[in-house]
Amino acid sequence: MRPAAWPWWVRVLAVWSAARLVSAALLLVAATRQEALGAVPAQPSYGTFVSLMFDGDWYRRIAEDGYPSTLPRGADGLVVQNAWAFYPLFPGLVRLVVAVTGASWEVTAPALATVLGAAAALVVHRVVERGAPAACTARPGLPLATVALLAVFPTAVVTQVAYTESLALLLVALVLLGLVGRRYALVAVAVVLLGFTRSVALPVAAVVGVHALVRLVRARRGEEPLRPSGAAGLVGLGVLAVASGFAWPAVTGWVTGVEDAYLQTQGAWRGVREVTPFGALGYATRFWLGGWAVPGLVGAFALLGGLLLLPAARRLAPELRAWPAAYVLYLAAVVEPGSSTARFLLLAFPYAAVVAGLVTRPAVARRAWLAAVVVLSLVLQAVWVLTIWVFTPPADWPP
Template sequence: MIVLLDGLLSARQRAGSALHAAGARAWLRFTALPGWAQALLLYAATRVFAAAVTVSVARFQEQSVWTPASPSYPIMAADLWDATWYRKIAEGGYPLPLPRSADGAAAQSEWAFFPAYPLLVRLLMTVTGGSWEVVAPTTALLLGAAAAVVLRRLFARVAGEQAALAGLLLVLCAPAAPVLQYAYTESLALLALAWALLTLVERRYGWCVLAVLLLGATRAVALPFALVVLVHAVARWRAEGRSVTLRDRFALLGLLVASGVAGLAWPVAVGVATGIPDAYTEVQSAWRSGQVVWVVPWLRASSQLFGDVAGPVLLVAALAALVWWCTGPAARSLGPELPAWVLAQQAYLLVVLDPWTSLFRYLLLQVPVALLIAVQVRSRAAVGAWAVAGLALQVVWVAWLWRFSPPSDWPP
């Protein structure tokens, strides 16, 4: 019996050693690939997982105004929630005059949504002859692949290759990451943001202007990027002083102006097109219970979740911890730009957002947080545990928020 047990233990040890060796060889082959190929492989693996989750959840999707019961993957990825607004823009453009409800107030309409993604899909639909359900999520999927490549390069530029892979994995395993392959703007916004941050870090200011203008045509996040440009300029001036060339000074000034223009261009365009200067603000208020109020909605939401006293205290503590984390040694090792983006976007969200279930999706653009985690965790096993937890939360996000339970539900 003892001999038999010894044999079984030895066989188990040999099998474990063989698996470990095979895993080590696979890892070596993976890391030997070019950086862009590593990024695409990680992206492909996580997209297959998200697609499988989407197909599984679709079996439980009830019939609604948007989809039939148990829809196919293309319909599930292209016809829920705000994707319907992007479809209207792609197929019919923006409505004139400004749609209004019976009481004369601005109604919910396409003017609340930025044009870059739906117009790109419209162009591709025209060129290929494909339907919205095919072209829209496919476009988002490919844009997300490009974003993964650029993001890995950005992370490698500021933190090294190993941290870059870990940080990218955590981004792609974030709870709301399945939206990167749905008919939403997140994949294009992530590409534009990664491109803007990379070109800013590399001091290619002309390309950064283009990236910021694209970002401003995709999502309402170009204004906080202006703060990142300002932080970059101050940091460079403190490090180099008068040795900063006159050309770079003017380039940075132009980039700062371009960031402001990109942040205001769409609201101004909506006003000009409709003939109503504050039309964009009016349309946005149609999704709210009242006018935009700074910070108060965050306090209200925290009170609803955790109590009138504990909620605001926890909110303030969380924000203070975020500031402390983004100004600490690990964050400083990444340079000033990425931590500045985290704080700038969070400050912007405090001003403009009524936080609720959509917050998970908005936080997807807080990509430097994933890199900070990767830099501080370091252990591959710990990063893997973070990734697995994120994938589990993706199942929750798709089943709870992306799946629509008629007649009304919380938005993703």
């Protein structure tokens, strides 16, 4: 049977698995360059390398020991780096699987992340297929092409290590699938879980707002009915998204007895401890880009914003355009730009649909464009893995 005749889900899993094998090979090469670091020996095994490096060790500690009841502080009285910066759902799931199977963290954490990543790829395919029919008509095969570009994204390697990206990607995709399919119970469950996975639930509220506005406009045009109860439900969904965005900081403050415990903990990882909206853009970009900070910022926002104005983006559902716009703006507001920024962009997966849809015909041009982007992405992935994922003691930049 030719691959084109395979069921859609087989093709998705085949593409995703092939990309993960390439990433695994890159990680194995990177492991040979790793010096001894804490619990990680020099030239560690694959399981150790992908489960205990960087944030993986924090998640292991959470899974095995939980969170501290008080905020750890240094001799100067300032809060030091601690487990409260990391959300509980992924390590909690790993702990459950370990309890059931008896497998080790080194086996369970990357295996679960890999399975969740594959599930996310399936949902992403469905989101593009059902949420962007016009785009799929203009560019046949767009859902699978989107999955392919997402699979080889330079930082997609984190979907098979002990990080939360796989779970967060799955939940974000479920939110968008629920919105385009009018399955609001699915959206509610996904956004609540997202609130305990990563700090990305707040921009979901903006997407819900865009969705509600589209429903209202269509109702006034007589294209789609919207009853008062339905409108109230959408308002409630937006409120739920906002509440989910503040849930983990609230839990952190309640358990530790320090109202802004989460913000103080986040400040321990920053070059400047004060966490203010958009406050890090200035000093962080000056640190990385020097005199090119302003042109660099303008160029980055122009690129990311301009992509969403192209015909390939306008053919996507409003929700698929609203999510990357809201998410990137949110990142600019709350994240200190640094070596982890490229990893965060993985969740803005509708950009992959835009890039894949830039060339629509003829078929040979579509394939050539997709192949070129895939090759470039894999080259950048190799650079990212071999430079960022390898930690050089005593200090280095984290992925």
